[in-house]
Amino acid sequence: MASNAHDVKRVLDRMVSFHSQRLHQVDIREHFIIVKELGEGGFGKVFLANHRKTGRKMALKVMDKSRTSRESFLREFTISFLLSSHPNIIGCCEIIFTTFNCFVFTQELAPLGDMFSLIVPNVGIPEDVVKRCAVQISNALQFIVEKGLVHLDVKPDNVLVFDQECHSIKHTDFGLAKVTGTVIRSKCGSKPYRAPEMYEIAPPDGLAVDGSLDVWAFGVAIYVLVTGEFPWQDTLPDDEEFKSFVVWQKNFEVDNPPEAWREVTTGIRRMFIHLLAIDSTKRSQSAEVLKYMGEIWKEETPEKDEDPIENSSFKHSFFLIKALFVGAANNHIGI
Template sequence: MVECTSNWLTVCQPMTASAPGVAVKVDIMAAGPQEVDDLLDGLVSFSSHGLQQIDLKEYFHIIKELGKGGYGKVLLVKDIKTGQRMAMKVLDKVRTSRRSFLLEFSMAFFLSSHPNIIGCNGTAFTTNDYFVFALELAPAGDLLSLILPEVGIPEDAAKRCAVQISSALEFIAEKGLVHMDIKPENVLVFDQECRCVKLTDFGLARAKGAVIRAKAGSVSYMAPEMCVMTLSEGLAAEATLDVWAFGVIIYCLLTGEFPWQVAISDDEGYKRFVDWQTNSQVDNPPVTWSKIPTGILKMFSDLLAIDRSKRSQTTEVLKYMSESWKEETPDSATKQEEENLIQTGSAVQPGEPVCESSHPETERNSDNSQSNASVMSSLSSMSCLLSTDTSESQCEMTPHPQKGHVPETPIMYDDEMSFHVGAEVDIG
């Protein structure tokens, strides 16, 4: 074991004896936002020194390809010596710089102690053509695969997702990072009731305060300040960008539609939303928002505040757990279809975007430590059945739904998929 001069980094043994790699252990709970840059630089530097080149097929049996994107792919593999199955994120060296790879790997590992963030076991290496790191396996695909167009998902499942994603985002913000690409495709699920979901893909993540010079993320989930950003001015990465995307996700979960296509004045849906918010007519929402129960309209107003300085934290959702999140529909057939989605355990077959014409491309740290502790305690209370048992990770993976037919507008978009298993959460 090697110890660095800083007290937050130690070097441990590789994950498996059969595969060389990089394995580090970080006391992330001791690292505050002010330390995040030094911490990540240290992880990147150490990981770079220990990165070895191997023949992937010498150590792992490649079972199948789980997903593929412009920068690489995700493979389901089995360790030849131990028989352990895992996901391997494989990034093309031609499209990905060594530092970008090591930074994504380091951030994934840095945050992986949280029960609702992708598990990263600390194994990374290179091949002749690829950078590779290992992740936990997920048996049930991503959140997008569960959303029925114009229906969404059941209310209880939506609340479970909101609690878990909120917890993950609060943790990320507390560590001084901004995810920058929050969307259903980057939320992985492990059961049809959404008792276990995890946030994944840190390819676009940035340290809080970093100046963004190009639009990053997925258009339909992009905050208005990002949509109107200019190259010359740039935009500081703040947790409020993730909060906005989080609010859009909840709307999609409840309705099966987007509230708008792009958060700019030329978009009629967004323009009506701005007019509604500006005039403070909470009880007279646009038609698009009339589908949302009155009791949670204020929740959306706070999460989707036009002025980013007035935007709430994601933990705002905890105040609304006792409210109804979905209107009762007189159409019993639609309601039964929604219930069957959960009860039969069959994911929605891909074939339609969340709304008719989608474009899936695209700081709040408290200075009071007691307040942070209170927030995290509340999140833990809501996530009452958390468990880190990963025994299911050895089962055969369900292929991830293909989304090639969904129209996409690339911006700074890393569409590789990651798979893992995680904890469970229940809503009392």
């Protein structure tokens, strides 16, 4: 059962207060050997570093003080730390400090980077790997819901990989996470993954967030893993692909989908209809995917004589999906 929102907020507030007292300024290079930059986001960077005292390799999440507040930093760290006991959520080391310009906390290192790096444009990733990823991401989302929280930025970029076959993957980046029931008054997350209700936010009411927002993004993420494409660019009425999906959902026939949904097998189209229900009150839980493990998720790809990299349509799709992900990153808050 999900935690009471008031109780969750109270726990987070106590944890933020506790960690605030431990936040001291240090010289980062006295304690860590910076090896290389791993990534960059709207408020800072992530570095691979070796802890000088223990020799342990860690990921340092470094947030620029000019672009994030002390409160926001402590809130993200606290949520990350609270959730890090789950095997499919990134481990959060209990090391936080400030430098002259930055706030810093440490996380376990994911040796293979994020899941997006595994996706082959127009192809996706192998079916057995997609299924493993879907189960693990679903488990993480269920845990987040049970803790009374919403991630609000679910996508392959925010899932870290620990082995090539994805037997171990972990959700990361809780910079946008909110307590369930928190009212937001502006859109957040990356465009292709935003649930349609995000665009219905109107002042002064706003939108009370809940786990259905993460389930929608999860559904889109699975589509991307299966196909190597986005089903749409945005969930707006003027997006033709999204409009076709809405019409199909209202008049659902498993064997007569719009073009984008011919890319997934007949056996799992109903799964997507449930995960991506336009009416958020009818949207399934993320565990819906478990009902479809016996189905075929990817059609066999016929062999081609030509090199797919040299195929012009393949190259077009490659640059299109890269452009979409870059555009999404520009709308992303945090690292």
